Amino acid sequence: MAWKYLYWEDVEEGQELPTVTMNITCTTVIAGAIASRDFTPVHHDRDFVQKAGLKDILLNNATICGFVGKYLTDWTGPEGELKEISFRISTPCFPGDTMTKTGKVVKKYTGGDQHLVDVEYEFAVPQGRNCGGTGTIALPTRGH
Amino acid sequence: MGLEFYEELKALVGQEGSRLVAVDEVCKPMIRHWCEAMQDGNPLYTDEEYARKSKYGSIIAPPTMLLTWTMPPLWPPREQPPHPFEQFLEKLDKAGFYGILITNVAQKYHRPLFPGDHITFTYKVTDVSPEKKTSLGNGHFVTTTFIFTNQKGETVGTQSLTVLKYRIGP
Numbered sequence: 001m002a003w004k005y006l007y008w009e010d011v012e013e014g015q016e017l018p019t020v021t022m023n024i025t026c027t028t029v030i031a032g033a034i035a036s037r038d039f040t041p042v043h044h045d046r047d048f049v050q051k052a053g054l055k056d057i058l059l060n061n062a063t064i065c066g067f068v069g070k071y072l073t074d075w076t077g078p079e080g081e082l083k084e085i086s087f088r089i090s091t092p093c094f095p096g097d098t099m100t101k102t103g104k105v106v107k108k109y110t111g112g113d114q115h116l117v118d119v120e121y122e123f124a125v126p127q128g129r130n131c132g133g134t135g136t137i138a139l140p141t142r143g144h
Numbered sequence: 145m146g147l148e149f150y151e152e153l154k155a156l157v158g159q160e161g162s163r164l165v166a167v168d169e170v171c172k173p174m175i176r177h178w179c180e181a182m183q184d185g186n187p188l189y190t191d192e193e194y195a196r197k198s199k200y201g202s203i204i205a206p207p208t209m210l211l212t213w214t215m216p217p218l219w220p221p222r223e224q225p226p227h228p229f230e231q232f233l234e235k236l237d238k239a240g241f242y243g244i245l246i247t248n249v250a251q252k253y254h255r256p257l258f259p260g261d262h263i264t265f266t267y268k269v270t271d272v273s274p275e276k277k278t279s280l281g282n283g284h285f286v287t288t289t290f291i292f293t294n295q296k297g298e299t300v301g302t303q304s305l306t307v308l309k310y311r312i313g314p
Contacts, residue, residue, distance in 0.1 A: 031180065034181070036209075036215070037212055061305070065251065066184065070184040074184075084251060087248070
């Protein structure tokens with residue numbers, strides 16, 4: 001398989017990341033919870049959450065972390081190196097939701113010998129913003 | 145709740161529990177299961193040949209998996225001395241702030257994690273807000289910071305988690 005590589009030289013501040021949609025199912029929520037070893041009932045037990053007054057089970061924070069990582073390195077290709085991510089969770093993501101991921105480059109700079117970009121992203125669900133935040137990624141350069 | 149309660153909470157900030165050891169070492173099956181769940185096809189995580197030719201020379205774990213390595217086992221319960229964070233939550237529960245919701249997550253990655261790495265970690269409450277009005281009810285925002293270390297004693301990453309402990313109902 002041929003992988004695409006995003007080079008630092010080819011990125012501009014203000015550039016938008018691709019919009020990506022993803023259908024969230026019960027399986028997505030539960031597979032994410034179990035793969036991240038999070039057995040909290042709100043992420044797999046519908047009876048439990050409905051008794052607690054919630055509509056349905058909800059995506060756990062580790063799965064959102066995983067989706068952020070995937071969204072960013074799907075954009076950069078495998079040579080993009082995540083340095084940090086930070087986000088705020090505003091509204092839950094439930095099974096049946098379509099999640100729409102958008103983002104843009106807010107800063108392009110060098111730090112030490114690294115070529116870095118800061119991005120902002122937002123994952124939206126029908127009921128509002130599931131999460132929004134920032135990330136820093138080191139990119140390869142054409143010279144190397 | 146008065147100022148006195150907030151002062152009691154603030155007194156618990158910064159108390160570190162004992163160092164904990166991850167149940168599993170970093171391993172390819174758990175990495176692959178994560179990639180399946182996240183639908184992440186990055187070849188550095190699952191393609192042996194690609195990863196061997198990469199600058200890492202080997203498969204690496206997805207950096208966002210950091211906290212996963214350190215989750216407590218479902219069974220049997222981990223035997224450990226009580227952590228100051230638990231006292232913190234207990235204090236808030238007793239004061240009626242039963243609700244809990246994660247509001248903020250931040251991770252920093254210092255070094256890649258390789259299969260065979262064994263993680264130990266410490267965590268502590270690093271911040272607590274005064275009682276605030278939120279759409280869910282009045283509550284306190286509590287931030288906990290984790291520091292993850294590999295078997296060589298190198299810091300591999302950090303994570304901070306903010307939870308809202310809130311009073312359910314009016």
